[in-house]
Amino acid sequence: MWSFPTQHYTTIEDLHLNNGGDYFPFVRAWCEFLDQVAQVHKQAVGSCTNISQQHVFEAAFLRTIPARFESWLQTFCLVVLFLQHNCPLDSDAQRRLAYELQTLDWSTGVTLAEWQCILNAAETQPRPDSLGKTCSFQGTDMDVDLDLELEELWNALPGAESISAWTKTLTVAQYYDTMYYIHTSIRLHAITGVHVLVPAQAWRLVRWVVNAVVTSQCTGDFESSWLGSLLHWVRGPLVRWILTVNPGNGHQPSLDSAVVHHATHVLHETYRELRVTELFRIIVDYPDSLPALQDLKVCLAETQHPLAMADILREDIERRLLHQGVNTLDILAQYIACIKSLRVLDPTSVMAQYVTQPIRAYVRTREDTIHFIVASLVGDDTSLFDDHDLAVVKGSHHSVVYGSDEEDEDNDFDNENWEPEPMEALVIPKSARQRHADVITMLTSIYESHDVLIKEYQRILANKLLQGDHSVLEEALRNLELLKIRFGETSLNSCEVMLKDMGDSRRINQYIHEALASEQIRPSTLESTPSFQFFTGRYLSHLFWPNFREETWELPPVIKEAQQQVERHYQHFKPTRKLHWQPQLGTVELTLTVADHDKSFSVSPFQATLIYHFGQRNSWTIADLATAMNTSPELVRARIGYWITQGVLQTAGLDKYQVVQALPDPNGSSGDSPSNTKRSTTEGDWEDSDADENGSDCSDEEANVDLSAAVGNEEDAGIVSNQDQRAEEMRIYWSFVVGMLTNLGALSLDRIQGMLSMFVQDPAPYSCNERELEQFLALMVREDKLELSGGQYRLK
């Protein structure tokens, strides 16, 4: 019946690309087309014989519209033209029309009320006689000056030089598009006498321009504050421009302030939407991204507080941060950055709590988390905190003690800076909330009880004390004081005892050395007692130290003798206590003469014993060494590698080792030694720790129970790892497990977990999670006490 315009484009960009921005032929074609449609329609309606036929035609006509026309305005024009030819509409037709309009997909948000208003107006207005004359679109009406003004608009924009040409061209296209709408609406105004669409056009243009500008200027730039200058631009140049290009402005004086208000709102909203999607990156860049955060805070205050923001961030965190590929340290750093940045947005830190919940849950499943937290608390490794965070610990003696009652803060009526909690607060259980908790508290509160942290600290401390020299002591004391402020005095008791042990050891050594020296003066014992001055012991109260990995092997006789001497004097010094040697701890300083070169080493006692044997005989097999040291060949084989890498030993056949002999005559330099290895008993000191200072009533049954694998890395000074220790502690539940498995037969893991949590109440309720239980049961399976088949545990 009618023909569409030859050029039909779906989007404005499409039009721009294909037509080089020249709208006029296109717009003119559409206007002619609309007139044509009106004519055709008029004829069609005129040819209908009765009213019901007309209705059927109109309905069909309306339904085809949205499918064929992209722009709602074109649709609108059609509808209005259609109405012009069918007035007056009865109420039934109006309802039908309203219904049809409702089913259209209105992307531009013209409300039904607005439609109704237009329809009513169309009904009451006298019909113009000739549509063609009054409504013809005058392409030449477009004022070229507006283009100039657009140029000025861009120049006023902050960071104008960086705005892309593409954004500019798109905006020009959008501008022409809008111009077309505006002119069409003028035309409609001529028809209907209503001006309702003009503000809508202005809004549309404002939104589009602001969106283009914010996206192109601010994306990815978090280090400078954009909001202020943008706001200035929007309220000044942009609004002026809008009012200039909007010819409907003269009719509505209220439009000025409305446009300013609207433009400001649109800017805030657009900026917020952009930043919320970028929030994860903003947090990564913290504290450099502080300006962006502060901008965002303003926007959040101006627009509605979005729960959606927190949810988007949570999803981002789960997707981008909490997976296997990320270091625990990085996760923790991001956790802290997250707390700090969100605190900028929401000082009550409720949002931070909400958003970081997944992180907290996740890092708890990682084993090295505790280590990193404690290490950064005591200033080891890469610290997660900056000076300010630590200053909080040092400065405030009244700072938040762990788990203190948070109710106080809510009831603090004198606090002028009090802010209500945001809506998200409702999602978080009251007990889990900590208003204004500092960063370290937020970090340590990842674990529900700080026992694990203290135990880890104890482990780190033990490592340091046993490996380091006395200089470590001072630093350790300082750290301990800091931790006391945070965790309270009592919980760090054992650490204090550990430090005290170190101090005491020095005194005891002094005493014993003096006693030994005085013995030597007496002639009767002169020849039988060699000097044991090289031997210094560390006397540890085993109850307060972490468990040690037990290793058994024979020390060289000279050391054993020294031990006996020391033990004898120790008995004298503290008669109520008994020593239990831990030969695997401690260090040996020795000087070896290998191939005429003196080399100094600081090694573990095991290594020292190993090399000692090579001092007695030049070559050994693994099996012989194991027999001589009274230990397992595996242990020897695992550790002899050290001396090979140090260039002291070399292989001499399968499982056979000998001392490196670079020179043909190794005996030349060392003289008294049969080989070229010399133990430096005079200047080095063979520090052998562990003396157990036991409680007075305890006898000799204080062997440290330890089942962890024998060959571990020697780095950790033989202290049982946390995980193993946990499994160790669970042994108290073993009798329960035996009890239930004896009587109830095979049980699954969750059943055992359920039983334990139900029945174990004394002395402390069962508190382990299923994973820990599984580890413990796995240990029992390894020890051949249990068997696991088909997910059911049974006793062997």
Place this chain on the structure above:
Amino acid sequence: MFNATAANPTGSDGLNVTKRLRSELMSLMMANIPGVSAFPESDNLHSWVGTIEGPPGTVYEGLSFKLGLKFPNDYPYSAPTIRFDTPCYHPNVDTAGNICLDILKEKWSAVYNVQTILLSLQSLLGEPNNNSPLNGQAAQLWANQEEFKKQVLKHYQPPQA
């Protein structure tokens, strides 16, 4: 409130019973006596499963017997009901597993507990009271230990784990 109390007059006692049973479980687990053991069957503390092993040197040596222990609401003022779930050929145990033991009947006292009951039952296996048998045939046969053992093994079915 009053209705609830009236409907369940033993409400507070019930709590005490739970507490007592829990602590008995605790001490039983901690005592870790070889040969006897018991554990609640499910989440109901009033119903336990016990296991006793035949004492060494008796005809029951090497066998293990499952028991069902039901604790009344007024425990420990009333004795628990105990029966053998594993068939046990014994002068004081009938074919249904019911047990005739004085301390479970008229001589019950609140000082007894699960641990003492289990130990008593274990010793009952080796030293039956033939004067008041529930299984007369077994009582008569007791004198002939060799024949008795055959009967024990004939009746015995190893408990299903």
